[in-house]
Amino acid sequence: MTALVLDGKLCAKETENRLQAQVAELKERTGRTPILATILVGADPASATYVKMKGNACRRVGMDSMAIELPETTTTEQLLAKINELNNNPDVHGILLQHPVPAQVDERLCFDAIAAHKDVDGVTCLGFGRMAMKEPAYGAATPAGIMRLLEAYDVNLEGKHVVVVGRSPILGKPMAMMMLNANATVTICHSRTQNLSEFVKQADVIVGAVGKPEFIKAEWIKDGAVVVDAGYHPGGVGDIELSPLVNRVTAYTPVPGGVGPMTINTLILQTLESGLKQLG
Ligand SMILES: NC(=O)C1=CN([C@@H]2O[C@H](COP(=O)(O)OP(=O)(O)OC[C@H]3O[C@@H](n4cnc5c(N)ncnc54)[C@H](OP(=O)(O)O)[C@@H]3O)[C@@H](O)[C@H]2O)C=CC1
Numbered sequence: 001m002t003a004l005v006l007d008g009k010l011c012a013k014e015t016e017n018r019l020q021a022q023v024a025e026l027k028e029r030t031g032r033t034p035i036l037a038t039i040l041v042g043a044d045p046a047s048a049t050y051v052k053m054k055g056n057a058c059r060r061v062g063m064d065s066m067a068i069e070l071p072e073t074t075t076t077e078q079l080l081a082k083i084n085e086l087n088n089n090p091d092v093h094g095i096l097l098q099h100p101v102p103a104q105v106d107e108r109l110c111f112d113a114i115a116a117h118k119d120v121d122g123v124t125c126l127g128f129g130r131m132a133m134k135e136p137a138y139g140a141a142t143p144a145g146i147m148r149l150l151e152a153y154d155v156n157l158e159g160k161h162v163v164v165v166g167r168s169p170i171l172g173k174p175m176a177m178m179m180l181n182a183n184a185t186v187t188i189c190h191s192r193t194q195n196l197s198e199f200v201k202q203a204d205v206i207v208g209a210v211g212k213p214e215f216i217k218a219e220w221i222k223d224g225a226v227v228v229d230a231g232y233h234p235g236g237v238g239d240i241e242l243s244p245l246v247n248r249v250t251a252y253t254p255v256p257g258g259v260g261p262m263t264i265n266t267l268i269l270q271t272l273e274s275g276l277k278q279l280g
Protein backbone atom coordinates (compact mmCIF):
# COMPACT_ATOMS: atom_id res chain seq x y z
CA MET A 1 0.00 0.00 0.00
CA THR A 2 1.29 3.43 -0.87
CA ALA A 3 0.20 5.97 1.66
CA LEU A 4 -1.26 9.33 0.77
CA VAL A 5 1.11 12.10 1.78
CA LEU A 6 -0.80 14.91 3.49
CA ASP A 7 1.35 17.65 1.99
CA GLY A 8 0.96 20.70 4.21
CA LYS A 9 3.57 22.66 2.34
CA LEU A 10 1.64 22.28 -0.92
CA CYS A 11 -1.73 22.96 0.69
CA ALA A 12 -0.35 26.10 2.34
CA LYS A 13 1.18 27.29 -0.94
CA GLU A 14 -2.10 26.83 -2.81
CA THR A 15 -3.97 28.71 -0.11
CA GLU A 16 -1.41 31.53 -0.19
CA ASN A 17 -2.12 32.10 -3.89
CA ARG A 18 -5.78 32.58 -3.08
CA LEU A 19 -5.03 34.81 -0.08
CA GLN A 20 -2.71 36.98 -2.14
CA ALA A 21 -5.55 37.76 -4.54
CA GLN A 22 -7.93 38.55 -1.68
CA VAL A 23 -5.41 40.87 -0.02
CA ALA A 24 -4.84 42.66 -3.34
CA GLU A 25 -8.58 43.12 -3.78
CA LEU A 26 -8.97 44.50 -0.25
CA LYS A 27 -6.10 46.90 -0.82
CA GLU A 28 -7.59 48.09 -4.10
CA ARG A 29 -10.94 48.71 -2.47
CA THR A 30 -9.90 50.25 0.87
CA GLY A 31 -6.27 51.28 0.35
CA ARG A 32 -5.34 49.19 3.37
CA THR A 33 -4.00 45.73 4.13
CA PRO A 34 -4.47 43.54 7.22
CA ILE A 35 -1.69 43.79 9.80
CA LEU A 36 -0.55 41.03 12.15
CA ALA A 37 1.29 42.07 15.31
CA THR A 38 3.70 39.41 16.55
CA ILE A 39 5.03 39.54 20.11
CA LEU A 40 8.21 37.70 21.03
CA VAL A 41 9.29 37.85 24.67
CA GLY A 42 12.93 36.90 25.26
CA ALA A 43 15.50 35.68 22.79
CA ASP A 44 14.93 31.93 22.36
CA PRO A 45 16.38 31.29 18.87
CA ALA A 46 13.77 28.69 17.87
CA SER A 47 10.91 31.03 18.86
CA ALA A 48 12.59 33.89 17.02
CA THR A 49 12.76 31.72 13.88
CA TYR A 50 9.07 30.78 14.07
CA VAL A 51 8.04 34.41 14.57
CA LYS A 52 10.18 35.46 11.60
CA MET A 53 8.51 32.73 9.48
CA LYS A 54 5.11 34.16 10.42
CA GLY A 55 6.16 37.67 9.35
CA ASN A 56 7.55 36.29 6.09
CA ALA A 57 4.28 34.49 5.37
CA CYS A 58 2.39 37.79 5.82
CA ARG A 59 4.71 39.44 3.33
CA ARG A 60 4.24 36.65 0.75
CA VAL A 61 0.50 37.35 0.57
CA GLY A 62 0.92 41.13 0.63
CA MET A 63 -0.05 41.72 4.26
CA ASP A 64 1.97 43.71 6.77
CA SER A 65 3.28 42.58 10.12
CA MET A 66 4.54 44.47 13.13
CA ALA A 67 7.24 42.61 15.04
CA ILE A 68 7.36 43.45 18.74
CA GLU A 69 10.32 42.15 20.70
CA LEU A 70 10.35 42.44 24.47
CA PRO A 71 13.25 41.59 26.80
CA GLU A 72 13.60 38.32 28.74
CA THR A 73 12.95 40.30 31.96
CA THR A 74 9.50 41.57 30.86
CA THR A 75 6.84 41.45 33.61
CA THR A 76 3.24 40.31 33.25
CA GLU A 77 2.13 43.94 33.71
CA GLN A 78 4.42 45.18 30.94
CA LEU A 79 3.22 42.50 28.54
CA LEU A 80 -0.43 43.20 29.42
CA ALA A 81 0.17 46.90 28.72
CA LYS A 82 1.60 46.07 25.29
CA ILE A 83 -1.31 43.76 24.46
CA ASN A 84 -3.77 46.47 25.50
CA GLU A 85 -2.05 48.98 23.30
CA LEU A 86 -2.36 46.58 20.33
CA ASN A 87 -6.01 45.83 21.18
CA ASN A 88 -6.69 49.57 20.94
CA ASN A 89 -4.65 50.15 17.79
CA PRO A 90 -7.09 50.19 14.84
CA ASP A 91 -4.24 49.43 12.43
CA VAL A 92 -3.68 46.01 14.04
CA HIS A 93 -6.07 43.24 12.95
CA GLY A 94 -4.46 40.21 14.56
CA ILE A 95 -2.20 39.58 17.55
CA LEU A 96 0.14 36.61 17.99
CA LEU A 97 1.83 36.12 21.35
CA GLN A 98 4.51 33.50 20.80
CA HIS A 99 4.48 30.62 23.32
CA PRO A 100 6.34 29.99 25.58
CA VAL A 101 6.93 33.24 27.46
CA PRO A 102 9.55 33.48 30.24
CA ALA A 103 8.56 31.81 33.52
CA GLN A 104 7.87 35.04 35.46
CA VAL A 105 5.10 35.98 33.01
CA ASP A 106 1.54 34.71 33.53
CA GLU A 107 0.99 33.35 30.04
CA ARG A 108 -2.70 32.49 30.46
CA LEU A 109 -3.52 35.98 31.76
CA CYS A 110 -1.69 37.51 28.79
CA PHE A 111 -3.31 35.22 26.21
CA ASP A 112 -6.72 36.08 27.63
CA ALA A 113 -5.98 39.80 27.44
CA ILE A 114 -5.98 39.54 23.63
CA ALA A 115 -9.26 40.99 22.29
CA ALA A 116 -11.38 38.14 20.90
CA HIS A 117 -11.74 39.79 17.49
CA LYS A 118 -7.93 40.01 17.20
CA ASP A 119 -7.24 36.49 18.54
CA VAL A 120 -6.27 35.11 15.13
CA ASP A 121 -3.99 32.47 16.70
CA GLY A 122 -6.90 31.10 18.74
CA VAL A 123 -5.28 31.15 22.18
CA THR A 124 -7.92 32.77 24.39
CA CYS A 125 -10.28 30.91 26.73
CA LEU A 126 -13.15 32.75 25.08
CA GLY A 127 -12.08 31.61 21.62
CA PHE A 128 -11.62 28.03 22.83
CA GLY A 129 -15.04 27.98 24.48
CA ARG A 130 -16.77 29.43 21.44
CA MET A 131 -15.00 26.96 19.14
CA ALA A 132 -15.96 24.07 21.43
CA MET A 133 -19.60 25.19 21.30
CA LYS A 134 -19.43 25.52 17.50
CA GLU A 135 -19.91 29.30 17.72
CA PRO A 136 -17.89 31.49 15.34
CA ALA A 137 -14.29 31.78 16.60
CA TYR A 138 -10.74 31.64 15.33
CA GLY A 139 -9.44 28.13 16.06
CA ALA A 140 -6.05 27.51 17.62
CA ALA A 141 -3.73 27.71 14.62
CA THR A 142 -2.08 24.27 14.79
CA PRO A 143 -5.17 22.09 15.30
CA ALA A 144 -7.21 24.28 12.93
CA GLY A 145 -4.44 23.83 10.35
CA ILE A 146 -4.61 20.06 10.85
CA MET A 147 -8.38 20.09 10.30
CA ARG A 148 -7.94 22.12 7.11
CA LEU A 149 -5.29 19.72 5.84
CA LEU A 150 -7.47 16.65 6.50
CA GLU A 151 -10.36 18.42 4.78
CA ALA A 152 -8.21 19.28 1.75
CA TYR A 153 -7.43 15.58 1.31
CA ASP A 154 -11.02 14.46 2.01
CA VAL A 155 -10.04 12.41 5.04
CA ASN A 156 -13.28 11.17 6.56
CA LEU A 157 -13.48 11.66 10.35
CA GLU A 158 -17.10 10.84 11.05
CA GLY A 159 -17.39 7.95 13.50
CA LYS A 160 -13.63 7.35 13.41
CA HIS A 161 -11.70 6.74 16.59
CA VAL A 162 -9.26 9.64 16.89
CA VAL A 163 -6.59 9.27 19.56
CA VAL A 164 -4.88 12.57 20.48
CA VAL A 165 -1.69 12.17 22.49
CA GLY A 166 -1.17 15.50 24.31
CA ARG A 167 -3.56 17.96 25.93
CA SER A 168 -1.78 21.32 25.85
CA PRO A 169 -3.95 24.46 25.73
CA ILE A 170 -3.05 25.45 22.15
CA LEU A 171 -2.63 22.02 20.60
CA GLY A 172 -3.92 18.78 22.11
CA LYS A 173 -6.99 20.09 23.92
CA PRO A 174 -8.43 22.19 21.07
CA MET A 175 -7.50 19.38 18.63
CA ALA A 176 -9.68 16.97 20.59
CA MET A 177 -12.62 19.42 20.55
CA MET A 178 -12.31 20.02 16.82
CA MET A 179 -12.28 16.27 16.18
CA LEU A 180 -15.34 15.86 18.41
CA ASN A 181 -17.09 18.62 16.45
CA ALA A 182 -16.23 16.71 13.27
CA ASN A 183 -18.16 13.72 14.72
CA ALA A 184 -15.13 11.60 15.55
CA THR A 185 -15.01 9.45 18.67
CA VAL A 186 -12.17 10.99 20.64
CA THR A 187 -9.69 9.68 23.17
CA ILE A 188 -7.24 12.12 24.78
CA CYS A 189 -4.02 10.68 26.23
CA HIS A 190 -1.49 12.53 28.38
CA SER A 191 1.39 12.01 30.77
CA ARG A 192 -0.77 10.23 33.37
CA THR A 193 -2.38 7.87 30.87
CA GLN A 194 -1.81 4.23 31.73
CA ASN A 195 -1.08 1.76 28.92
CA LEU A 196 -0.72 4.43 26.25
CA SER A 197 0.10 1.84 23.58
CA GLU A 198 -3.27 0.11 24.12
CA PHE A 199 -5.08 3.33 23.21
CA VAL A 200 -2.85 4.12 20.25
CA LYS A 201 -3.48 0.60 18.87
CA GLN A 202 -7.19 1.45 18.62
CA ALA A 203 -6.68 4.63 16.63
CA ASP A 204 -8.14 5.06 13.15
CA VAL A 205 -6.52 8.50 13.28
CA ILE A 206 -3.56 9.16 15.57
CA VAL A 207 -2.47 12.72 16.40
CA GLY A 208 0.97 13.04 17.99
CA ALA A 209 1.30 16.22 20.09
CA VAL A 210 3.60 15.09 22.89
CA GLY A 211 6.77 17.11 22.34
CA LYS A 212 9.11 14.09 22.55
CA PRO A 213 10.98 12.85 19.47
CA GLU A 214 9.52 9.61 18.03
CA PHE A 215 7.82 8.91 21.33
CA ILE A 216 4.86 7.16 19.68
CA LYS A 217 6.16 3.87 18.27
CA ALA A 218 5.34 2.61 14.79
CA GLU A 219 4.45 -0.85 16.13
CA TRP A 220 1.57 0.65 18.17
CA ILE A 221 -0.14 2.00 15.07
CA LYS A 222 -2.53 -0.23 13.16
CA ASP A 223 -2.40 -0.89 9.43
CA GLY A 224 -4.47 1.60 7.46
CA ALA A 225 -4.48 4.32 10.11
CA VAL A 226 -4.18 8.04 9.34
CA VAL A 227 -1.11 9.50 11.03
CA VAL A 228 -0.92 13.18 11.98
CA ASP A 229 2.34 14.29 13.53
CA ALA A 230 2.30 17.76 15.08
CA GLY A 231 5.71 17.32 16.69
CA TYR A 232 8.81 18.96 15.36
CA HIS A 233 12.33 18.36 16.62
CA PRO A 234 15.84 19.14 15.40
CA GLY A 235 16.84 16.73 12.66
CA GLY A 236 13.38 16.80 11.11
CA VAL A 237 11.70 14.16 13.27
CA GLY A 238 8.29 14.40 14.82
CA ASP A 239 6.58 12.84 17.83
CA ILE A 240 5.74 9.66 15.91
CA GLU A 241 8.18 7.05 14.62
CA LEU A 242 7.20 7.52 11.00
CA SER A 243 9.57 5.75 8.63
CA PRO A 244 8.41 2.14 9.32
CA LEU A 245 4.81 3.26 8.71
CA VAL A 246 4.88 4.79 5.27
CA ASN A 247 4.02 1.54 3.52
CA ARG A 248 1.23 0.36 5.77
CA VAL A 249 -0.84 3.40 6.73
CA THR A 250 -3.53 5.13 4.66
CA ALA A 251 -2.14 8.65 4.97
CA TYR A 252 0.40 10.59 6.96
CA THR A 253 1.74 14.10 7.48
CA PRO A 254 5.46 14.37 6.67
CA VAL A 255 7.87 16.12 9.05
CA PRO A 256 8.84 18.73 7.95
CA GLY A 257 6.29 19.85 5.37
CA GLY A 258 3.12 18.62 7.07
CA VAL A 259 1.55 20.31 10.08
CA GLY A 260 4.06 23.18 10.49
CA PRO A 261 3.28 25.05 7.25
CA MET A 262 -0.47 24.65 7.92
CA THR A 263 -0.09 26.32 11.33
CA ILE A 264 1.42 29.41 9.79
CA ASN A 265 -1.03 29.34 6.91
CA THR A 266 -3.99 29.22 9.29
CA LEU A 267 -2.65 32.19 11.23
CA ILE A 268 -2.40 34.16 7.98
CA LEU A 269 -5.84 33.03 6.80
CA GLN A 270 -7.43 34.08 10.10
CA THR A 271 -5.60 37.42 10.05
CA LEU A 272 -7.09 38.12 6.63
CA GLU A 273 -10.55 37.11 7.87
CA SER A 274 -10.13 39.52 10.77
CA GLY A 275 -8.86 42.25 8.43
CA LEU A 276 -11.86 41.77 6.14
CA LYS A 277 -14.22 42.11 9.10
CA GLN A 278 -12.49 45.22 10.43
CA LEU A 279 -11.73 46.96 7.12
CA GLY A 280 -14.86 45.89 5.21
N1 LIG B 1 4.07 22.31 13.94
C1 LIG B 1 3.51 23.22 14.69
O1 LIG B 1 2.92 24.15 14.21
C2 LIG B 1 3.58 23.09 16.15
C3 LIG B 1 4.28 22.06 16.68
N2 LIG B 1 4.34 21.87 18.02
C4 LIG B 1 5.04 20.68 18.47
O2 LIG B 1 4.07 19.76 19.00
C5 LIG B 1 4.57 19.09 20.11
C6 LIG B 1 3.69 19.34 21.33
O3 LIG B 1 3.66 20.69 21.60
P1 LIG B 1 2.83 21.31 22.83
O4 LIG B 1 1.45 20.78 22.82
O5 LIG B 1 3.05 22.76 22.79
O6 LIG B 1 3.67 20.66 24.05
P2 LIG B 1 3.44 20.66 25.62
O7 LIG B 1 4.74 20.30 26.20
O8 LIG B 1 2.75 21.89 26.05
O9 LIG B 1 2.41 19.46 25.83
C7 LIG B 1 2.80 18.13 25.70
C8 LIG B 1 1.66 17.21 26.03
O10 LIG B 1 2.14 15.87 25.93
C9 LIG B 1 1.81 15.16 27.09
N3 LIG B 1 2.85 14.19 27.44
C10 LIG B 1 4.10 14.45 27.89
N4 LIG B 1 4.74 13.31 28.15
C11 LIG B 1 3.88 12.31 27.88
C12 LIG B 1 3.95 10.90 27.99
N5 LIG B 1 5.04 10.30 28.44
N6 LIG B 1 2.88 10.19 27.61
C13 LIG B 1 1.77 10.79 27.15
N7 LIG B 1 1.65 12.12 27.04
C14 LIG B 1 2.68 12.87 27.41
C15 LIG B 1 1.68 16.19 28.21
O11 LIG B 1 0.82 15.68 29.20
P3 LIG B 1 0.43 16.49 30.55
O12 LIG B 1 -0.61 17.46 30.13
O13 LIG B 1 -0.08 15.43 31.45
O14 LIG B 1 1.68 17.14 31.03
C16 LIG B 1 1.13 17.39 27.47
O15 LIG B 1 -0.28 17.38 27.45
C17 LIG B 1 6.02 19.58 20.25
O16 LIG B 1 6.84 18.67 19.55
C18 LIG B 1 6.01 20.92 19.57
O17 LIG B 1 7.27 21.24 19.03
C19 LIG B 1 3.68 22.71 18.88
C20 LIG B 1 2.97 23.77 18.41
C21 LIG B 1 2.88 24.06 17.00
Ligand SMILES: Nc1nc(=O)c2c([nH]1)NC[C@@H]1CN(c3ccc(C(=O)N[C@@H](CCC(=O)O)C(=O)O)cc3)C=[N+]21
Residues within 6 Å of the ligand: 050, 053, 096, 097, 098, 099, 100, 121, 123, 141, 142, 170, 232, 255, 256, 257, 258, 259, 260, 261, 262, 263, 264
Ligand atom coordinates in the same frame (compact mmCIF):
# COMPACT_ATOMS: atom_id res chain seq x y z
N1 LIG C 1 1.22 31.36 20.18
C1 LIG C 1 1.85 30.41 19.51
N2 LIG C 1 1.28 29.90 18.39
C2 LIG C 1 1.92 28.94 17.67
O1 LIG C 1 1.39 28.47 16.63
C3 LIG C 1 3.20 28.48 18.10
C4 LIG C 1 3.73 29.03 19.27
N3 LIG C 1 3.04 29.97 19.94
N4 LIG C 1 4.92 28.61 19.73
C5 LIG C 1 5.72 27.63 19.04
C6 LIG C 1 4.92 26.73 18.17
C7 LIG C 1 5.70 26.07 17.07
N5 LIG C 1 5.09 26.48 15.84
C8 LIG C 1 5.52 26.10 14.57
C9 LIG C 1 5.06 26.72 13.43
C10 LIG C 1 5.52 26.36 12.17
C11 LIG C 1 6.45 25.38 12.03
C12 LIG C 1 6.93 25.03 10.65
O2 LIG C 1 6.51 25.61 9.67
N6 LIG C 1 7.85 24.07 10.50
C13 LIG C 1 8.36 23.65 9.23
C14 LIG C 1 9.87 23.47 9.27
C15 LIG C 1 10.58 24.70 9.70
C16 LIG C 1 12.08 24.51 9.73
O3 LIG C 1 12.63 24.07 8.73
O4 LIG C 1 12.66 24.79 10.80
C17 LIG C 1 7.75 22.33 8.80
O5 LIG C 1 7.26 21.60 9.70
O6 LIG C 1 7.77 22.03 7.63
C18 LIG C 1 6.89 24.72 13.15
C19 LIG C 1 6.42 25.07 14.41
C20 LIG C 1 4.08 27.34 16.12
N7 LIG C 1 3.92 27.52 17.43
